[in-house]
Amino acid sequence: MISFPLLRRLKVEGYQLYPGPHADGVMDIQLGPGPWLILGVNGLGKSTLLFLMRNLLVGAVRVRPAGFGGDRSDIQNLGDRFFAVRVGDDARSAMGKLEVAFGGETLTVVRRLSNLTLVSAEIHGPGGAVERIDNEEVYRSALARLMHLETFEDALRIVDHIAFFLEARRPLIWDQAAQFEIFRALLMPEQSARLRTLEGRIVSADSSARNVSAVIYKITQDRNKEATRQKSEGQTRARLALLHGAITELKDAEEALQTQLEGLEEERDNARLQLKRADSEVAAAAQDYERFKFDTLRSAFQGIRPTEQYLFLKLATDRICLACGQQADEAAAIVQERVDKGLCPVCGSQHASSDGAPLPEGWRERARGTYAKLETVRAVLAENQKTYDDRAERASKSDKQLLDVRQKIETHRLEIHKLSKLLPAGDAEKLTKEQSRITSFMEQMKEFQAERTTAEGEIEALLADLKRKAEAISDQLQARFDAIAKPFFAEHVRLVYAPRDVRIGQSGKQFPLPAFEVEMTSGATHGDYVRRKAEQVSLSQREYLDLIFRMVLLNVLGESGGSLVVDGPEGSVDAVFAERAGDLFATFASTPNSNAILACNIVEGGFIPRTLQAYPGDQRSSRVINLLDQAVPTAALRDLSPLYMEKVTHILGDER
Known part of the structure; x- marks a missing residue:
């Protein structure tokens, strides 16, 4: 079982974009279980606030796009000045502090917003034990340990592919390569690093063999034209x-x-x-x-x-x-x-x-x-x-x-x-020398091919074990998916376990890898036309199928709940499905030790009231981070602030 991160508190100090409710440069957001709404208008900093939570947790890095990447590093650097360039003072004195629960342990991390360097981190465990960290590499190892994963790269995958669904959407249900990497981390955390190493060896050996083969071909073609x-x-x-x-x-x-x-x-x-x-x-x-x-x-x-x-x-x-x-x-x-x-x-x-x-x-x-x-x-x-x-x-x-x-x-x-x-x-000796080079390269190519074969033999048993573990939970995932998706979609939707055979390199042996896909029966055409691909469904259906799959993984594979952080969940649904979307997030957030943190515009309709349906009208404001009161106003907000505030009051009072 994996411990997914549960965001409990965010504190931002000295960042000009968020002067805070008292205009003293302090924004202190208390979170915890249940639904939370970050309300604002365009340009007020909703997406930036969610990205701030994400980067405080993992730093200014991301994992490479899903796929077999060879020996190259899985971690890619993001711009560490993302937050600095958004304010006039380069965020010189700005600090961000995030408190996150992982089962029975709590992590508190502090970073500078000028360059996202780690200032400090503390892990509070059972019995009052405290572990203090001030080194980024040690912090990364500790984060992986808190999540019960083997590597920081896997922790980064979980954060970006499950916990956070931000403006730059990273698909999961529609990307089988991403699914493989997620299941590798979630189902075999103790073997994930070994699997990744063997993948790299196979890809690198395969690539080297093909490169040497190309060299042999070129030398063979050109050897009589070359001179000693x-x-x-x-x-x-x-x-x-x-x-x-x-x-x-x-x-x-x-x-x-x-x-x-x-x-x-x-x-x-x-x-x-x-x-x-x-x-x-x-x-x-x-x-x-x-x-x-x-x-x-x-x-x-x-x-x-x-x-x-x-x-x-x-x-x-x-x-x-x-x-x-x-x-x-x-x-x-x-x-x-x-x-x-x-x-x-x-x-x-x-x-x-x-x-x-x-x-x-x-x-x-x-x-x-x-x-x-x-x-x-x-x-x-x-x-x-x-x-x-x-x-x-x-x-x-x-x-x-x-x-x-x-x-x-x-x-x-x-x-x-x-x-x-x-x-x-040149002279006549060139032919003999070039033939010698060809023989040498052919020996190298055989060595690379043998290395690929050896790595394929080692990885075969591990991938077979991964497939068995995926099959063991497939019924549970499918049942949970169906239970969540049925109240939301008008069409019939189901999750299907569909393993696929792939080559890790461009040549060599094929392996069965675990994967899931969705089947949606179209209601727009006669007959039972089944849609399985992202381009066959609408944008709204595509996003919410992906969100529901993430909810399923959090529910089924999480040891003690977790956070689902979503940017703009209201943007792609119509008035009817806005209410269903609100019910969806309210239900997810009601599961033990879970919360849904949603950044959305001030929109009429049922999305916001239904998301907060478990809270009476006078309690709803406590579940809302209203950036109209806490962020630097836009030109539109300065002119229309009373109208926006009136709308917020009206929407929060709606008892739909």
Whole structure:
């Protein structure tokens, strides 16, 4: 039995996208069993919040696409600046904390959102035992252990193919290669790593045998056209081989640097736009402040003829005497002081109409507000300038590295051109040497084929055991699938155990691998037309069949429940099936130690009320994370906030 992750709490601090309910930079979401809804409008950060939960748990990595991958690593890096580039301060001080239960143990993990590095992790076990972790590799091993899996790669597969159903949907019921990898991890966790190693050996040996065969063919075709080389040829060719190898490595580095530079330039350009926007806001605020000062002076000079008024206004604002053209700071200060005290700016006497208040009512508050706004936008400008400088510097460094690599490639090419001219013409001994090479390559090919055969012999028994274990639970999975799917679909739908024979390499032995598929009887045509493929069903049916299959795996193979995190479950269903979808998630979330965390828009209809049907109206708000109150508002939300809030209140009060 596997311990699937049950998300219990998320805390985000210092991340500008989520100022929190009290606008203090803290969002603290208490989760636990049952359904949870993350409500918001487009652009408010619902998908980002779900992806944040996922990346706090596993880090900025993913598994390679499903399939037999040879000896290459299963883990691929994601951009570790995913969250940093979404805010103006690069998330320099932002932290994320996630609390997750695995059966009787609880994991708490903290990461920096600027680059998703691990800050700390703690595992609280039975009896109060605490294990503290501050190393990513140790953390990955601990996560696999908590889930009762052998490898972190398998834990990552379970998270992405079962627990999280995010914006970039990873199919499972429609991808038999993904199913094999999931069943390998779930049904044979103690042998999963061995199976993966043998897969890699088979694929690599098969690929090497085919590559050597291609080399043999080429040499056979070209051997009579090649000539033997002089004694110096060996050294020359060795040097050429080294240079060609170096160029290949440099080209790989060039491609990686080019990709990195494009990303950095995009970040820099985005920061430049933010900087220009902030600069415009500073200019506007400064203009407002100067206009306020000017209007104040004009008010003070009422009753003075326009000519004299103009002279004093220029003196007070520009501090230049128009009579003599000289700097007049002292005289300007005297005029300004008289204006501030409500006195005549010319002679300093009390105005005849003065009631004792030196300035109009509210003037100082307006002055302070105008100046405070100017200071605020100046601070934002300084922060954006810092962000832009940082991103521009990184882009510049990356560009320099790319230039250095390209210069090295060109240098190597010039040397290759010179060395190629040193190679001598051939002679009659070439045929014998080429035949010797062919014989050597044929021996290598036989070795690779033997290695593939040996690995196939070792993996055969393991795959047969995996197939038996899948067959042992197939009835249980099918029964559970039918029980969940029947209330949802109008058509007749059933889960079918359909193992398939595949080759792990492009040649060699075939093996039966466990797999399931769905059969749906069409209600749109005459007769009993059965649909089995993803392209034969609608988008909504495709997604919900996949979701139900994940629910089945969580229910049947989970030791103690788990979380199902879904982005946009309401988007593909109509008004009638929205209610059925709500019932579906409510039922799943009612199973012990399980929850459904759903991010959706504020939609009318039955989806939200039916999802929260187990909670009376006055309790429903406690099951909702309302991003209208906790995230930075969009332009639409700023204009229409009362309408959206009214809709939320209405929807949560609906007792469907």
